[in-house]
Amino acid sequence: MLAACSTPPPPAPQRPSAGTPAPTAPVPGDTGPLPPPLAQGKSRWVPVHWSELPGFDSDALHEAWNAWIKGCERPAPAFAPLCAEVRRLSIASAEEQRAWMVARLQPYRIEAFDGRADGLLTGYYEPLMDAARLPGNGFNVPLYRLPASFERKPWYTRQQIETLPEAQAALAGRAIAWLRDPVDALVLHIQGSGRLRVTEPDGSQRLVRLAFAGTNDHPYQSVGRWLLDQGATRDATWPGIKAWIAANPQRVNELLWSNPRYVFFREEPLDGLDAAFGPKGAQGVALTPGRSIAVDRQSIPYGTPVWLASSGPQVQLARLVMAQDTGSAIVGAVRADFFTGWGPEAGDVAGRLKQGLRLWALWPK
Incomplete structure (x- = not known):
C-alpha cells in the first residue's frame, strides 16, 4: 500500500532529538473567528x-x-x-x-x-529478545498462546499460572517460545508485544513478532509502584527496577507476582515492510x-x-x-x-x- 502511495518506508527508529522547539511564527491563513469549544x-x-x-x-x-x-x-x-x-x-x-x-x-x-x-x-516500545522454540539450555520461561478453552474470566493470576498444576495443565503445549529471564517475560507482558530472535530445533534462527492476543483479565499492577510502596527504591524506572533485582535476586518472584495480570500472545511473521513498522x-x-x-x-x-x-x-x-x-x-x-x-x-x-x-x-x- 505504501508503495502504491509513493511513500517511502519510515526511517529506522531513532532516539527523539533534543532541543527546545522555537515558538511558532504567525501561520498564513490562520485568521478568522474560532469555533466554539x-x-x-x-x-x-x-x-x-x-x-x-x-x-x-x-x-x-x-x-x-x-x-x-x-x-x-x-x-x-x-x-x-x-x-x-x-x-x-x-x-x-x-x-x-x-x-x-x-x-x-x-x-x-x-x-x-x-x-x-x-x-x-x-x-513504550517493542522489546527485541533472544528465544528458543524448545525449552532447555537456560531457556525455561514460556511465552504462551491463549489457552485452548478460555471461557472462565478472570482466569488464574500470574502466581497461580506459574504454580498451580491445573493452570499448567491448561497451558500444556501452548508455549510459542521460551526466554531465559522471567523479568524479560514481564517486560513483554507489560509492553504487550515484542520481537523474538528464535532459535529453531534445527539450529536456524528466525525473527518473529509476538502480538497481543489477550489477558487473564486481572488488573495491571505496577511493579515499580510495588517497590515504592515497599520502600525498596526511590527509582521506579526500569533501570532502577533492574538495579533492585540485581541486588535482591531471591525476591524476584515476589516482585513479579505483585502484578497479577498475565498476557497471552500470537505469533506473526516479520519480514518486508512489516519489519519497518x-x-x-x-x-x-x-x-x-x-x-x-x-x-x-x-x-x-x-x-x-x-x-x-x-x-x-x-x-x-x-x-x-x-x-x-x-x-x-x-x-x-x-x-x-x-x-x-x-x-x-x-x-x-x-x-x-x-x-x-x-x-x-x-x-x-
Whole structure:
C-alpha cells in the first residue's frame, strides 16, 4: 500500500532529538473567528490558532505522514473523507502539507473538565529478545498462546499460572517460545508485544513478532509502584527496577507476582515492510516509531492527528503524531504513551520517559 502511495518506508527508529522547539511564527491563513469549544468524552477541546502549537513551522511532517497513511487503512469516520487527500500529499513538500492542514483542520487544545491542560507523557516500545522454540539450555520461561478453552474470566493470576498444576495443565503445549529471564517475560507482558530472535530445533534462527492476543483479565499492577510502596527504591524506572533485582535476586518472584495480570500472545511473521513498522495498535493499524501514541479513547478518538509538545530531562518533543493505540494505564484527558520503536535504544528511552505533556487535537473543519 505504501508503495502504491509513493511513500517511502519510515526511517529506522531513532532516539527523539533534543532541543527546545522555537515558538511558532504567525501561520498564513490562520485568521478568522474560532469555533466554539467541544466536549469529547472525558475531555474539553478548546479551539486555538495554529500559532499556539509549538514547533508547527519546523516539524518534519513527512515522517508523520507515514503514520497518517497507515491510519487511513482503518480511518475514523470523521477522517475517512480526507484520506484520499492525505495519500496524495505523501510526496508533497512540508510547506504544502502545512498549508493543507491549516486549510482543512482546526486545532483544539485538549483539557480536563477542570481546565487543566498539563498532563503526563510516558513511553513504550517493542522489546527485541533472544528465544528458543524448545525449552532447555537456560531457556525455561514460556511465552504462551491463549489457552485452548478460555471461557472462565478472570482466569488464574500470574502466581497461580506459574504454580498451580491445573493452570499448567491448561497451558500444556501452548508455549510459542521460551526466554531465559522471567523479568524479560514481564517486560513483554507489560509492553504487550515484542520481537523474538528464535532459535529453531534445527539450529536456524528466525525473527518473529509476538502480538497481543489477550489477558487473564486481572488488573495491571505496577511493579515499580510495588517497590515504592515497599520502600525498596526511590527509582521506579526500569533501570532502577533492574538495579533492585540485581541486588535482591531471591525476591524476584515476589516482585513479579505483585502484578497479577498475565498476557497471552500470537505469533506473526516479520519480514518486508512489516519489519519497518511496529505492532498493530488498538486502531488496528501498525504503529510508526516516534509518530504513534496511545491515548485514552474516551478523550481522543483513534485515528485523530494530534500535536504533541513535551519538555523534560529525557527528550524535547514538538511534533505531529497519530492517536493509534491505548493501554490500561493510559487514562485521562491529557495523557499519552509515546511509541519509541524497538530494541535496546528504544527501550532505554521508553523506560525513562516520564514528563510533562500538552496535546492539541487536529479535527476536520
